[in-house]
Amino acid sequence: MMAILTNVLTKTIVKPFYRQNAGLLAMVFLIAGSFLRAVEHITLAEVAIRTHFVLAIYAGIWMLYGFHTTRFAARVLNDETILHHLRLIPRPMQWVVLVFTQLQLLLPVLIYAGFVATLAIKAGLWLSLTAILLTMMLLATWPLLWYTYILRHPATERLSGNIGSWFSQRFTTPYLFFFLRYLLSRQPVLLFLTKTGTLLVLLGLTALYPTDDYDLRLFGLGGLLVALAHITIIYRLYQFEHESLVLYRNLPVSLAQRLFRYMIQTAVLLLPEAILLIRYLPQDQSLWAILSVWAFTHSLVMVQFSLLLRRHRLPDELFPTLFWLLIGGFFTIMYQLPVWLLAMTGWLAASGLFMRYYPRSVWETR
Amino acid sequence: MLSLTNFAKSYHNRLIIQVPDWQLPTGIHWIKGINGSGKTTLFRSIAGMLPFDGQIVLNGQWDCEKQAVPYRLRVNYSEAEPTFPDFLTAWELIQWVGAAKQASASQRGELIDAFGIREFMKTPVGTYSSGMLKKTSLVLGFLGNPVLILLDEPLVTLDQQATETVSRLIRRYHEQGVSFLLSSHQDFNLSSLPVQSVWRVQDQTLMQEPLTGLPR
Numbered sequence: 406m407m408a409i410l411t412n413v414l415t416k417t418i419v420k421p422f423y424r425q426n427a428g429l430l431a432m433v434f435l436i437a438g439s440f441l442r443a444v445e446h447i448t449l450a451e452v453a454i455r456t457h458f459v460l461a462i463y464a465g466i467w468m469l470y471g472f473h474t475t476r477f478a479a480r481v482l483n484d485e486t487i488l489h490h491l492r493l494i495p496r497p498m499q500w501v502v503l504v505f506t507q508l509q510l511l512l513p514v515l516i517y518a519g520f521v522a523t524l525a526i527k528a529g530l531w532l533s534l535t536a537i538l539l540t541m542m543l544l545a546t547w548p549l550l551w552y553t554y555i556l557r558h559p560a561t562e563r564l565s566g567n568i569g570s571w572f573s574q575r576f577t578t579p580y581l582f583f584f585l586r587y588l589l590s591r592q593p594v595l596l597f598l599t600k601t602g603t604l605l606v607l608l609g610l611t612a613l614y615p616t617d618d619y620d621l622r623l624f625g626l627g628g629l630l631v632a633l634a635h636i637t638i639i640y641r642l643y644q645f646e647h648e649s650l651v652l653y654r655n656l657p658v659s660l661a662q663r664l665f666r667y668m669i670q671t672a673v674l675l676l677p678e679a680i681l682l683i684r685y686l687p688q689d690q691s692l693w694a695i696l697s698v699w700a701f702t703h704s705l706v707m708v709q710f711s712l713l714l715r716r717h718r719l720p721d722e723l724f725p726t727l728f729w730l731l732i733g734g735f736f737t738i739m740y741q742l743p744v745w746l747l748a749m750t751g752w753l754a755a756s757g758l759f760m761r762y763y764p765r766s767v768w769e770t771r
Numbered sequence: 772m773l774s775l776t777n778f779a780k781s782y783h784n785r786l787i788i789q790v791p792d793w794q795l796p797t798g799i800h801w802i803k804g805i806n807g808s809g810k811t812t813l814f815r816s817i818a819g820m821l822p823f824d825g826q827i828v829l830n831g832q833w834d835c836e837k838q839a840v841p842y843r844l845r846v847n848y849s850e851a852e853p854t855f856p857d858f859l860t861a862w863e864l865i866q867w868v869g870a871a872k873q874a875s876a877s878q879r880g881e882l883i884d885a886f887g888i889r890e891f892m893k894t895p896v897g898t899y900s901s902g903m904l905k906k907t908s909l910v911l912g913f914l915g916n917p918v919l920i921l922l923d924e925p926l927v928t929l930d931q932q933a934t935e936t937v938s939r940l941i942r943r944y945h946e947q948g949v950s951f952l953l954s955s956h957q958d959f960n961l962s963s964l965p966v967q968s969v970w971r972v973q974d975q976t977l978m979q980e981p982l983t984g985l986p987r
Contacts, residue, residue: 520907574893577863584855590858652911654820657844658870764836766821769782 407498410491414506418478422510425477427721429599430513430637435633435731447524454525454533461519464540469516471544472593474510475551482555492556503552507545515541580653584670587645588638599638604681605630610683622688624682624698625738625747631678631704632734633727638674639706640720642667643713647768664759671706680700697744704751705734711758714766751758772818772950773919776824778854786975787812790853791824793977795952796818798967799945803980808972810954811851813881814921816954818848826876829918845870849912851923855902857897861888861907864896866913872915882910885936901928909933919953920944938964 423430426737437446448561482488491499506513518537521574525534578586588596610627613619646653658666712726737747775793777788788809801903803858806811816823819835819842827835833842855864883889887908896904905928912920941951941964953966968982 577866578859580867583859586858587856645856649854651815651820651846651854652850652868655818655843655846655848656868657840657842658871659840764839765821 406494407502410494410502411505412468412500413488415500416685417488417510418481418506419509421481422474424476424720425434426637427719428722428723429595431724431727432634435727446635448585449522449734450501450521451528454528457533457536460533464536467518467540467544469594469598470514471511471548474507475593476549479504479549479551479555483559484670486559489556489559491618499553499556503549504545507548511541511544530758532560556746572683581666581673582667583650584642584645585673587707588641589648592638592641595637595641599634600677603634603678605717606630606634607681608676609687611681611687613700614687621694621698621744622738624690624695624703625744626735628698628702628755629705629731629734629738631675632702632709633731635674635706636709636722636723636727637658638669639709640713640723642670642710644768647766660760660763664756667710667759668703668707672703675699675703675706695743697748701744701746701751704755705730707755708758709753711755711762714759714762717767717769772830773832773952774786774826774828775817776826776828777815778823778827780809780816780821780823788972788975790977795856795950796803796882796967797875797948797950799951799953799964799967800968802952802977803969804954804970804972809975810972811923813972814848814923814952816852817919818846819843819920820848835981844915845918846915846921847872847912848871848913848921849923851926851927852925853908855896855904855907858895860895861892861899861910864907865892868911869914872917874916876912880914885940886933889910902930902933905929905934909937913944916947917944919950919952921954923954925953926955 436635453463482491490500494502508648522534522537525531525537602643607624607627614623679696681698682695683692686692709726713723738744772795773795775790778788778790778793782787790813798890802810802813812821817835819839824897829835829845829909831843832838833845835842835846852963865879865883870873883892886905886909888906888910891899892907896907899907909922909925912922922937922941926934929937941953945951945965966982970979972979
């Protein structure tokens with residue numbers, strides 16, 4: 406019985422979660438693997454176990470991830486009516502099954518926390534170890550409250566639904582903002598995590614820039630990482646258009662107009678990065694130069710979107726594409742090619758790919 | 772009115788439907804077929820929503836792929852099982868599709884009233900019943916100045932009043948020269964319509980059936 410239940414929850418919650426977030430997780434691993442060496446990872450973790458403030462930041466990030474997983478699972482539990490039958494099984498078994506599911510969702514955090522905890526044991530820092538263990542226990546068990554509430558009160562109205570309803574009564578959303586509304590109402594944590602990550606990267610670079618003899622290439626590399634970190638959001642755009650807005654393909658809109666509209670939508674998504682770059686414009690760089698970095702970032706986001714149209718793939722199949730984009734982008738920047746030239750090349754490539762593949766693009770479930 | 776040449780649609784190398792040559796005159800045409808026979812795939816292809824092999828041409832001048840914009844301006848589609856973003860309202864969808872299909876404000880208002888969706892059209896579609904969704908989809912299908920309207924299972928989940936509205940609108944649009952492709956997996960309650968031909972999707976192709984018991 407328990408094996409069947411865990412199997413059902415794994416297939417309906419755990420696997421879809423990792424499928425949907427494969428791009429984001431892949432980017433985190435890529436960035437962590439490319440920027441930091443093993444010894445630096447150990448140094449960082451040692452700083453964390455010795456400094457309570459840093460450990461609190463670690464715990465905060467883990468909790469944010471935990472909230473992201475819980476929100477996903479809660480949505481599935483709420484929407485999949487077949488899962489409401491979980492309420493009928495004895496409560497101890499219900500809790501075991503749900504905690505096991507939550508542990509599977511927390512796996513990346515558990516592995517990393519295990520690594521930090523091992524260092525704490527070696528160093529004999531028992532307070533830090535206790536804090537890590539308590540955080541993990543909390544992350545694994547608190548969602549039970551949420552999940553149990555959903556099972557007892559299925560299909561309740563969401564606050565976001567009420568806000569959306571209030572908004573809909575008063576305003577009409579133009580097509581260009583459909584996807585942004587989707588992100589705000591259905592994927593707020595993904596949006597928040599992505600934007601927090603990319604803005605922190607850029608903020609870090611603006612702080613790093615004056616400390617040594619860096620040039621625009623530093624921001625170029627930042628733009629590359631920012632663009633690749635958007636892969637999960639871009640995949641959502643691709644999925645949203647194919648699954649929920651399939652009627653758009655029946656509308657009399659030319660290919661060029663469609664491309665232009667996607668460029669506007671992605672530009673709106675990258676607006677916070679543009680504002681940050683302009684706000685912290687380095688003294689020895691012109692506005693034109695820093696805008697070229699943003700344009701390069703935008704062109705790479707569009708390249709990713711156009712590449713998705715080439716052949717239907719699941720998010721976890723995107724890793725090789727991301728890897729080659731990272732390598733290719735890295736070398737073109739390091740060879741000191743003008744960033745505007747890179748941006749123009751990116752836009753041209755994205756447009757060519759879009760014109761070629763959009764009409765044949767189709768969402769094919771397997 | 773509509774011609775399909777060397778048309779074929781496959782999923783994962785599995786042929787769904789193949790139509791070597793199909794010339795359809797102006798009028799109302801009924802496409803039958805059991806569940807999963809490929810009716811919706813055929814309709815979605817004709818609506819320009821799915822890529823396909825071959826050629827689809829409207830009125831001998833608008834190719835679905837080569838003249839994509841004028842073709843789509845004249846071919847409307849109402850889905851069998853409509854899926855829209857659940858946070859949007861029927862009103863927002865009607866404004867969006869209506870603007871693209873160049874539907875006048877008066878036409879939008881008239882269709883909204885005809886299907887009786889004014890009361891709920893400003894609430895998110897995620898809260899709709901299947902009948903309310905279907906009515907919204909039908910309003911979208913009649914917007915603008917189409918030459919051809921594809922209605923996929925138009926009566927499923929509809930109440931009696933809405934069924935009569937669909938019948939009345941088909942008749943009125945048909946009198947104005949609009950053609951219809953209606954699909955159904957069962958005999959439906961539109962027997963008073965002047966159906967010009969009946970086709971069955973079977974064995975991955977289209978076969979004509981006799982017009983028995985239907986008014987012409």
